Amino acid sequence: MGYFTFRHPIKTYPWEVFAMSATLKDIARETNLSVTTVSLVLNKKPCRVSDATRELILKTAEEMNYYPNQLAVGLVKQQSNTIGLIIPDISNHFYSNLALGIDAEMNNHNKNIILLNTDFDAEKLVRGINVLKSRGVDAIILTAASLSPKNLSLYSDLLSNVRVPVVTVDHYYPELHCSAVQLNNRKGAYIAVKHLINYGHTDIACITGPRHSTVTLERLEGYRLAMKEAGLSLPEKYMFCGNYRQEGGARAAEEILRSTKATAIFAFNDVMALGACQTLKEHAVSIPDDMSIVGFDNIDFSGMLAVPLTTVNQPAYEIGQEAARQALLEIEHPDIEKRTITFEPHLIVRSSTKPRASKS
């Protein structure tokens, strides 16, 4: 097991007497007033209640440590003050920073987050949307789903039916008719590859994300554009399909070593770049001497690696904040037009890339 347990002495707790939380009714009984009046006062509704009564209610509520039951409030107001956050992997630094940004913003508006981790599983995603809907969330923030064209319509139907604002982060499908917040992925990939080209590399492999993710598609476009502009060929066998996870990067790097003569790798995110670095290390391929590598995301640790990683910066926290703001805006104004908010990337050059060695 790897752990042991220690049983506490059996005990009864005096406070188990106060099993129930105070309700409006309790306060009404205590003060000899009606539930209505108590509700009115505690919600600071404009109404003609005598100061004495008001004081009494406030005092009693305080004493009884009254907190309104949000399930009941949500039921009647049809607004739960929660928002749903669907994320593929909360342990990924990009997403956890995104979540932090969202939380910070929502906190200012007294909304709480219901967190759903999909593990990159499309089925969990679909179920998750229904779960959130049934929980009456006021909005959904949806990150990085990878949808096949077939799934897309199902998905689109689903989102159409949630009746609450949906903001997609990091994957924009026009079919979805909802607001989106994302990085200019095309440009991000373009500047990453351009950097490698400027360093004299011509055989540049890439490790992509899942095939149907729009993020992947957009980054692929940027890669293609940069290669094409430089008059470089784009052999299919230089493109490797990863999964935005470490082991995917590691596996792709194996392939790259085995089947190409690439001198540079562009990994579509830092985590895969990391996986690739480990493979290269195992094969005693030096970075950047034998292989240059550039990542994407600029997660916290990419600058502190054995070989600090050159990467494209993506401001996760700010993206989260912005997504939260847009969700809040659409909750407030349901008929406001949808927007696409795009952040601009920039390249952070560190030590994992260097000019191509001339043949020796």
Next chain:
Amino acid sequence: MGYFTFRHPIKTYPWEVFAMSATLKDIARETNLSVTTVSLVLNKKPCRVSDATRELILKTAEEMNYYPNQLAVGLVKQQSNTIGLIIPDISNHFYSNLALGIDAEMNNHNKNIILLNTDFDAEKLVRGINVLKSRGVDAIILTAASLSPKNLSLYSDLLSNVRVPVVTVDHYYPELHCSAVQLNNRKGAYIAVKHLINYGHTDIACITGPRHSTVTLERLEGYRLAMKEAGLSLPEKYMFCGNYRQEGGARAAEEILRSTKATAIFAFNDVMALGACQTLKEHAVSIPDDMSIVGFDNIDFSGMLAVPLTTVNQPAYEIGQEAARQALLEIEHPDIEKRTITFEPHLIVRSSTKPRASKS
């Protein structure tokens, strides 16, 4: 701004007609049955309903894409199938992995997580507990709070009144009368320091967490024990108060360089160790030649740093799972005895520590 926005063309959506989600009542009306019957069938309650009726209900529910309103269910069942997770910083790898483990386990039991990020702020923590209570969570998992003795009683009262199981992670106060899951921090610190001592170090500084955190206290005990056992002195000025954050580690390292002749540092977590590493680098102090450093947590990246970090392993995901299981258990059996579940640490020796250089 750093980003631009693009406005979508204004559009009306045909599906806005189906503004409402289907309710039991809708299905009852549609099938000419009573709400009760529909509820009974959809909840798979043992009851004598004709197969024809059952089929009809199931089919209709399917067609109308019925999902029960969980606010209503929660209100009447006094059980919301949500659990509250209070975490100081979700962007910290230890906590995000913890959250992942909790989510995985809760997912298997159809419970969702309401995530509250406290930013290490005691006030947010207190507010958070009340918020969760008012949201009717079935249990609360509470991580790493740092309570002054004064706060402790307030806090204890608060928790007593939530009426739902509380499982504390990574901070055990007997006064709280709730189950706890944690690492054997005392032992973890002990083996870390022992390792440094075995390497011949005698001037060992430590960077602690906040003063009142039990994690800090326990690790401090382990540190003291190892030092004492080895007959080493324990000058106060070798103990530096950090905050479990990177900048805290960096600041403490400055102090260590300025005011001690330490040859080794034991940082109470990896993130602070990282901060310290950066300071040392800025001061051109070589790790491990001039300074050995050992961390705590074994977060993902600690092995991939420029100088791979020697650290104490803490299985965040498993700790999360176990906390979730205990919470689930107590939801199921409210009167079950509370437990303390302790995981055993082990040291992972990498390159940031080495035997002390003999004076040259």
Next chain:
DNA sequence: GTGAAAGCGCTAACAC
């Protein structure tokens, strides 16, 4: 100034 009553969507005890 304050209260009665209806209803949000659901469950469950009890009729018939």
Next chain:
DNA sequence: GTGTTAGCGCTTTCAC
């Protein structure tokens, strides 16, 4: 086999 009824805790309209 199926329906009636009450009620979870709250908001809100309307009456007094």
